[in-house]
Amino acid sequence: MESEIEEWLRAFAKAVRERDYASGRSLFAPDVLAFGTVAERAEGIDALVARQWRVVWETTRGFEFDYGSLRGERHGDRAWIAAAWSSMAATGAHAEGRRRTGRATLVLARDDRGWRALHTHFSLTPTGAV
Numbered sequence: 001m002e003s004e005i006e007e008w009l010r011a012f013a014k015a016v017r018e019r020d021y022a023s024g025r026s027l028f029a030p031d032v033l034a035f036g037t038v039a040e041r042a043e044g045i046d047a048l049v050a051r052q053w054r055v056v057w058e059t060t061r062g063f064e065f066d067y068g069s070l071r072g073e074r075h076g077d078r079a080w081i082a083a084a085w086s087s088m089a090a091t092g093a094h095a096e097g098r099r100r101t102g103r104a105t106l107v108l109a110r111d112d113r114g115w116r117a118l119h120t121h122f123s124l125t126p127t128g129a130v
Contacts (some may be wrong), residue, residue: 005072006077008115009065009107016063016087028117029109035121037102052122063087065104077110085091085122099126 008027008036021072025045036041065083072081082105089098107119 004115005081006067006070008065009070009083011019013064014114015105018058019057021053021057024053025049026113027115032117033119035123037122037124043122048101059090061088061090079108079115081106081108
């Protein structure tokens with residue numbers, strides 16, 4: 001994947017780790033549509049921050065994408081990305097130190113400010129149980 005796309009992922013992962021909501025917001029379109037691990041659906045960056053990020057980022061440590069799993073394509077000023085991610089649970093009676101893994105799919109568009117996420121879908125790794 002192109003270095004500037006990977007740089008976007010690294011910047012987002014850093015924002016999560018540092019709970020830097022301002023930097024995270026700068027990477028997203030104002031009208032982003034997101035599906036999350038907590039928020040079923042968040043329309044707009046304010047809803048995403050309030051209903052997903054503020055809930056999850058505060059209980060997360062060591063968030064990072066698995067850059068070896070990164071797949072995607074760029075078509076001009078648009079790109080899609082799929083990658084695995086991992087983190088550690090930081091709070092909770094039985095969650096402290098528990099490793100969490102998941103997958104992310106993102107749609108990015110480039111404008112005069114750089115790459116911005118138009119859509120994200122973060123999910124936990126399935127357990128296989130039915």
